[in-house]
Amino acid sequence: MGSRCLLLLAALALWSCGVCTSVARAAEAGDLTRWNEIRPLIFGAAEIENGEGIIALDAPTRAEDAAVVPISIVALAPQSPDRFIAKVSLVIDENPAPLVAVFHLTPLNGSATLSTRVRVNDYTNIRAIAQMSDGKLVMVSRYMKAAGGCSAPASKDQQAALARLGKMKMIPPERVMSGQPSVFHLLISHPNNSGLQFDQMSRNYIPAHYIKLIQITFDGQPVLTVEPNISISEDPSFHFAWVTDHSGTFEVKAVDSRDTVFTGSFPVTVAPGS
């Protein structure tokens, strides 16, 4: 995505924040107003086909906690070298930053299924757009109600979030089987702060502080690259699949909006005899 496009999305973010303090504009199911604004910014004029049968979105019908909503993009066919999902874009129409994350995958993932946790600001449509290896775009979407009551898409413990900054974990499955897709869980401790709050003292918006790039490799081979945004929950979390027939090491590099780099190294042992 070009920097011009990012700027436009940032402008959209500020615009929507100005709006959200005055009028509650809760999207209804099937409301395309916001999507029609966002779509050309992300995908230009490219045609987007119905993705049913190729991918599915697994998400609650109502956000339980506005700050931490688990979402999965499920790939319904395995990744194969001649046909695979190369890229997945996750969009939450009504969020201040609607393009939540872009995921870059390879045939070696085995499965393109991905899970993450997101902030959900309002009643909204949520979409996953997959770019297939032949360049074709397909989309699935579903509607989600905002969390009720006292829930907010904000930090629960602002001090603790900063104190843990940059810690990283990679949780493997109980057994990594040779030659089969295994699901790994990457966690990075970071406030992933939206920065959209207005500071009464300085009369400025507090600058956003979030992870903007994550690159995962296995013995030097690209595994997954994520370009996340402020709509990803605090302590960004990603489940992804990987296939290997030998033990090796994941290297993770994460860069935040202040250009601070966080790295982690995680050895993986393939189950003997598997």
Next chain:
Amino acid sequence: MRSLLFLFLIIGSVLLTFSAWADSLSVTSIAPGVYVHFGKQEDAFPFNRGDIANLGFIVGDNSVAVIDTGSSPYLGDQLKRAVRSVTNLPIRYVINTHVHPDHVLGDVSFVGTDTVFVGNARLSAALQARGPYYMNALPRTVGEDDAKGAQVIAPTLSVQDETTLDLGGRKIVLKSWPTAHTDNDLTVWDAATQTLFASDLLFVNRIPVLDGNLSGWLSDLEGMAAIPAKLVVPGHGPLVTEWPQGLSDQRRYLTVLRDDVRAVIAHHGTMEQAMDSACLGEKDKWLLFGLYNRRNVSAAFAELEWE
């Protein structure tokens, strides 16, 4: 005889409940100079006007402290009238026990040149982060009319650890707690009557809501249990007269929540798996379990996976 009994009942209710022939919230005098409005054990909706949290006030010899102001300017106005039905002393302090909208969005009704807004030292940051979102949701939660004029009021007196306020011949002690229900919980202790306003650090009958730190909450409960309280006003639920027994149900739920979520994490389970399975044995023991248990599990999971 029957009519005499009826008369007693009427006198009794007039003495105990200053409700409104005028338009004001019903408040109960739970101890000399200590008044509480008990909110409904429901989630906030326009049909209940967001009247879901317990609100209170304490009257000294020369001033009044209000403890939480309700979900909207409408409820704030109603609470103010309830104070005025009891005393004409100035409302010097408005104490916000934490950031949640059902406790702070009536604040604007009490704004005046001499009013001091008091909160946990971390309340200001939390209001800044969440205020715009709560304001956006308010017309939906309490209805367009009740939401009119709502404002987020920044605290003018911050409580780092403990602060004592003098209401004239009556001292109340405000205490900020380590992160638990939220990262800005604050309790109020009236020494004269040994009454503790526990804020949302205590839920009774209604399922507790975790929006802070589970381990911190369990440890705060031990600190609260040590307070020699005769009366405890929970943030939600009826008055507690047996202390610390009154917090044992909540301690049990939070302990089960912690243990169940830890077990899922230990088996490399996902947040969704935990949300589907944790605390199901608590289901029939709490009001609003269906609305909040899954949310509590997701919050606990996000915290405990860093242990």
